Amino acid sequence: MHKEPSKVHTISIFTTALDQLRSSVLKMSSLAQLNLKNSIKGLLERDDDWCNNSIADDEEIDLLEMQIDHEGIEVMSRFQPVASDLREVISSIKIGANIERVADQAVNIARRARKLNEHPQLPELHLLDRPIRLALTMFDDAVRSFAERNATLAVELKSRDKELDQLNRELTDVLINRMQDDSANLPSYLNLIFISRCLERIGDHACNIAEDIVFAVSAQDIRHPSKQQ
Amino acid sequence: MTTEASQHPLELTNDFAPGESNFIKVDNFKFFYGKKEALHGINLEIPSRKVTAFIGPSGCGKSTLLRNFNRMNELIPGVHHEGDITIHGTSIYDPSVEIIALRRRIGMVFQKSNPFPMSIFENIVYPLRIAGQNTRSVLEETVERCLRSAALWDEVKDRLHDSALGLSGGQMQRLCIARAVASRPEILLMDEPCSALDPIATAKVEELIIELKKDFTIVIVTHNMQQASRVSELTAFFYLGNLVEFDNTRKIFTNPSMKQTEEYITGRFG
Numbered sequence: 001m002h003k004e005p006s007k008v009h010t011i012s013i014f015t016t017a018l019d020q021l022r023s024s025v026l027k028m029s030s031l032a033q034l035n036l037k038n039s040i041k042g043l044l045e046r047d048d049d050w051c052n053n054s055i056a057d058d059e060e061i062d063l064l065e066m067q068i069d070h071e072g073i074e075v076m077s078r079f080q081p082v083a084s085d086l087r088e089v090i091s092s093i094k095i096g097a098n099i100e101r102v103a104d105q106a107v108n109i110a111r112r113a114r115k116l117n118e119h120p121q122l123p124e125l126h127l128l129d130r131p132i133r134l135a136l137t138m139f140d141d142a143v144r145s146f147a148e149r150n151a152t153l154a155v156e157l158k159s160r161d162k163e164l165d166q167l168n169r170e171l172t173d174v175l176i177n178r179m180q181d182d183s184a185n186l187p188s189y190l191n192l193i194f195i196s197r198c199l200e201r202i203g204d205h206a207c208n209i210a211e212d213i214v215f216a217v218s219a220q221d222i223r224h225p226s227k228q229q
Numbered sequence: 230m231t232t233e234a235s236q237h238p239l240e241l242t243n244d245f246a247p248g249e250s251n252f253i254k255v256d257n258f259k260f261f262y263g264k265k266e267a268l269h270g271i272n273l274e275i276p277s278r279k280v281t282a283f284i285g286p287s288g289c290g291k292s293t294l295l296r297n298f299n300r301m302n303e304l305i306p307g308v309h310h311e312g313d314i315t316i317h318g319t320s321i322y323d324p325s326v327e328i329i330a331l332r333r334r335i336g337m338v339f340q341k342s343n344p345f346p347m348s349i350f351e352n353i354v355y356p357l358r359i360a361g362q363n364t365r366s367v368l369e370e371t372v373e374r375c376l377r378s379a380a381l382w383d384e385v386k387d388r389l390h391d392s393a394l395g396l397s398g399g400q401m402q403r404l405c406i407a408r409a410v411a412s413r414p415e416i417l418l419m420d421e422p423c424s425a426l427d428p429i430a431t432a433k434v435e436e437l438i439i440e441l442k443k444d445f446t447i448v449i450v451t452h453n454m455q456q457a458s459r460v461s462e463l464t465a466f467f468y469l470g471n472l473v474e475f476d477n478t479r480k481i482f483t484n485p486s487m488k489q490t491e492e493y494i495t496g497r498f499g
Contacts, residue, residue: 007497014496080455082482085495219484 014079018088021071025092025099028064029143031057032099036106036139036202040132043113043195046121051110061103068096084216091216095146098205098212102139105198105205112191112198119188124178128195131167134160135199138206145210151217154210158222164203171196252277252446253298253416258312260293260302267293269470270312275463277415280438280447282457282478285467286498291450294467295418298448299335300328316416333360336409336445340421342401344393344408349376349385352393352404356412371411378444379407380437399430406437410445417441419449423456435460454494458482466490 008015035054042050072093075081081089116125138160145154172193179189214222253275260268268290275281283291296302297314300321314321321331333356344352351358353375354368362368372389376382381403385396393404402422409417419438423431438447438460451457457464458478465475466489474487485491492498 007492009496010498011496079496082454082458082494083485083491086483 011079014075014081014085017071017075017079018081018085021068021075021089021092024064024068024071025095026143026147028061028068028096028099029146031061031064032103032106033140033143035061035103036109036136039106039110039113040136042110043116043128044125044132046113046117048114048117051114051117054110055107058103058107061100065096065100069093072096084219087216087219091212094212095209098208102202102205105202108198109195112195116188116191119185122185122188122192124175124189124192127171127174128192128199131164131171131196131199134164134167135202135206138164138203142206142209142213145213149213149217151214151220154213154217155222157207157210161203161207164200168196168200252317253448254315254318255294256313256315258294258297258310258314260290260297260310261308262305263307267470271472273465273472273475275446275448277446278442278444279463280442280449280461281463281465282461283448283450283465283467284452284454284457284493285473286493287452288469289467290470291465291467292420295420295448295450298416298418299332299337301337303328333412334414335416335418336412336414337418338402338405338409338420338422340424342398342405342425344396344401344404346392346394348390349393349396349404350389352408353411355408360412375407375411378410378437378441379403380433380440381407397430399426399433402426402430402434403437406434406441410441415446417445417447419447421450421452424452431456454482466493468493 009018035057038050038054038057042048042052042054072089075089076086079085116122138157141153141157144150145157175189175193175196179186182189211221211223214220253273255271255273255275258268258271259266271290271294273294283295285291293302297310298316298321302308310322316334319326345355347355350368350372353372354362357368357371373382373386376385381400384400385391385404393401396404402425406417406422423434426434435456438449441447449457449461458481461478463475464478464481466473466481466485466487468489474481474485474490476486480486481490482494485494
């Protein structure tokens with residue numbers, strides 16, 4: 001399902017504009033990957049500095065989201081793209097919005113981690129290991145799918161999202177039970193539940209990105225399969 | 230196929246696929262200018278009361294095919310063809326078919342507007358007069374009907390007997406469309422009808438094309454791909470005398486099946 005346009009446009013500035021848009025999406029995704037990893041580091045190593053870095057760097061990602069929108073609109077208004085070019089522009093704008101939300105979840109995790117760091121570490125923190133690994137891998141693979149125009153890898157992300165959803169539900173049940181036995185640490189348990197929820201949302205955004213990549217590469221709409229004819 | 234929710238505004242309620250309700254059928258058609266083969270075995274079925282766009286680079290054969298539908302190419306010395314073109318199942322090359330009668334059924338609009346050097350009124354009624362119709366009331370009814378069809382009535386109704394050559398470029402082209410529909414043809418062929426017009430005149434002609442498809446089968450040759458995507462329901466892409474792809478316009482401009490089509494419409498050609 002790999003599909004790479006075989007030739008450059010006759011109008012070279014059209015190719016340049018599309019390359020610029022793609023490059024902005026890749027830059028934004030690298031920054032979001034870094035921010036997410038910094039948040040997780042701040043959480044697992046109980047280090048506020050990593051958390052603060054992640055929160056501070058979110059601004060650049062917000063600016064890049066707007067830049068991608070502007071670049072996409074400019075390509076549409078100047079070159080009236082069609083077919084694979086049009087799908088690429090539409091998908092890039094939508095992917096930009098999803099990356100921005102992943103970065104917002106990284107900020108949410110960093111803020112919750114700072115609150116957790118104010119109290120002694122709960123042993124239940126390591127219950128987050130699996131969902132963290134899964135969410136990070138899903139987002140990394142979504143970015144890789146975009147970089148490689150790999151729709152096969154993108155499709156595969158949908159099944160992993162179900163696993164992440166299930167982990168979030170199980171973890172929430174466990175932590176609610178612990179709250180009842182250990183009410184002194186209730187705020188920290190709540191923060192762990194919120195972080196688990198953030199990881200689950202990152203999986204959703206990775207899936208959304210994957211759907212847009214499949215559309216860009218193969219023109220298939222794989223959203224809401226039960227509602228399609 | 231598509232769902233109703235995502236219906237393209239120009240499409241009919243039901244999805245249409247090539248092959249339905251065929252009207253003009255091109256059957257393994259080859260066309261030669263002398264020894265040069267300009268069309269290589271074209272097979273195509275054009276439905277009635279739809280707009281079908283022919284796109285492709287210069288020299289690909291799209292205008293050549295269009296001009297065969299009313300046998301205009303036969304005016305060029307040394308041409309010949311193989312294969313067949315049928316309209317409503319009857320070959321246009323059948324010995325019983327009179328070329329004048331055929332051309333009365335198939336109106337044509339050219340790239341450059343070509344009003345006759347006479348009044349607006351006389352331009353419209355010209356096809357009727359040469360067919361022997363001179364009854365004043367019939368002529369007047371035809372002029373009003375055709376000018377209204379061409380969305381020109383309100384602009385010229387007070388100067389019908391002024392020279393047609395005093396109209397603007399866009400008005401002249403719409404006058405030619407009005408004249409083309411005066412003999413009540415079934416098919417309207419348009420060979421780059423907007424290429425010499427400004428954007429406003431182009432928009433008016435495009436609006437007219439969409440309106441006229443209720444009554445006519447329209448085939449339009451255009452180099453303007455946005456125009457093809459705006460006005461047509463079906464698009465045929467030609468390259469080097471071959472029909473590369475023929476499909477619903479939305480499919481052609483969002484996800485064409487053939488790599489050559491994709492490269493052409495996205496501007497990656499040459």
